[in-house]
Amino acid sequence: MARSRTGFWLSVPVYAAVVALCVAPLLILLAYSFFQVSFVAVLKEPTLKNYVRILGSETYRWLILKTFGSGLMVAAITAVIGYPVAWFIAKRVVAAKSAFLTLLLVPLYTGDLVRIFAWRMLLGAEGVINTFLMAIGVIREPIGALLFSSLATHIVLTYNYLPFMVLGLWLAFEALDDRLVEAAADLGAGATSTFRRVTLPLTLPGLVAGSLMVFVMVVGDYLTPQLLGGASGVTIISAINDLFGTAFDWPLGSAIAWTMLAILALAFAGAAIVISRSSLGKALAAGEA
């Protein structure tokens, strides 16, 4: 008894920290999402007006959709690029493995802003790429769409979050036993079939983990679209920022934030159900894959 009570008291600071720093702010935000604004004062009378406004506003619906669309797209692109890279580092590099992983992470050591401005040097009208293409005569006029566009945003988002995808996949590939691939070949599976029946299912946990990380970070990224997106740089995150800042409409901002959270939670719950019903999920639950 005494021991379990000691354990309880020792764990109190952890729970307290989680409640104070994580749960409480979210609940305050939730509470605010049901309030409303009258001129410069927040009226603390419960209402669903904010949520109705979000649902009714084509702009907010579009911004939310756009943000999740960006997240999915960047997750998909980084998965396609990262999969072979992770395989290569895990299965083909022997001596220089830590060097490769360090190189992969080096860009993360510099700040967001530095990376973004470096890309502006590359993509700008007088940037490295346009100047080079003009010098070799491929184009006469600089390609304006390279910078301050949705294209620029997605190039840099992909660049920024690719390492996280590679890390997730790399771990999965490290855990993949080469003999399983040999066993598949031994049993008659060609390269494609081995990939579909053995490699992909066994690296899927890494793919899911990497995709979730990239997706969440892209959805929450504020700087990249703002500084590289130009006119397309307005995101649901920047909208929330504006609502809390210049517009002074905390309740609406809170409601948008909670709408995002709810959609994400539903999507994750759905994914979790699908995965747990699949054979892979059962293997995962049994601690096998």
Add this chain to the structure above:
Amino acid sequence: MIAADRAKDTSGLGNSPLLQGIAVHKDYGGVHAVRGVDFRIAQNSYVTLLGPSGCGKTSLLRMIGGFEALSSGVLELDGQSLDGVPASRRPVNTVFQNYALFPHLSVEENVGFGLAYRSLSKAEMASNVESALALVQMSPMAKRRPRQLSGGQQQRVALARAIVNEPRLLLLDEPLSALDRRMRKDMQIELKDLQRRLGMTFLHVTHDQEEAFALSDEIIVMNNGRIEQQASPAEIYRRPATAYVADFIGGANLAPGRILSVAGETAVIDTPLGRFECPSVAGLQEGDKAVLCIRSELLRLQAGEGGFEAVVTHTVFRGAEWLVEAKTQGGIVISLIVDEPEPPLVGSAVRLGFDPARGWIVSAPTEG
């Protein structure tokens, strides 16, 4: 000389072997794992590849399975070269050392994995899987996952997964090494029984000579990338082709010496233990360096004159008998089996003898 012996050994097994290796060579960037070996594996036989770790037996198995390319030489299965045939198209299946069962698939899905690449109906596939699982007594576990099985059960599933494809040749890579001793004995009997019932050819890699003896129609002894001898277990034990085989198989007592004369299939050898006329390998000549092999169970304590003297250094009780270690005057350490209630005292001098007709002379190792 070894080649001549081998030709004699395999002559009784028919003219068209299932698998034939000709000058099979493998080197990994300058490290010669397999050094140009020749061998023949007869149809419907149980053959073990026996040798210490690093002798090249696993490399040889992996080349047969199609997981490694040959550096040079030829492998022929049913008279057809396997050169360029990928593992997936070889009528060869493997039981991997640590089973390599697919963790994300159930037992029956594992066993059915290879059947997807043959034109079978769903019903045929299911019944094949079922009978393969029944064969290894794993039917009740069909829905489980590999991780929920014991080592022995995983072993059976791996076996079922391979034999369900009815391969021409089944490769087993140290399949019993992860099992405990008791389980290993049981599985040995089952493996041998399975091979007989299926009429399949098994090629089994092991470093355990007891296992090789228990299972094999033929043993291929490998050392340092070469095949030292391929013969029946009895032949290998009684007439080892080289001093290495004599020592590796059952740890014979070896006394180095020089050939004094050769007469037909026997030779006279002069050793620190004395002069003996014993059967010998072919090709020995007068004056050659040679080694006399005497199995421990052939040595007897001798009461009267004759034989040679030795001082007892250790005695080990083995239940049915005593294992006695003694040192002769020439400094050769000799072990012998004493089938008496009490062994000779440690430190006492004993006189030892053996029937020279059951000794065996091989040429001295050239290396080392």
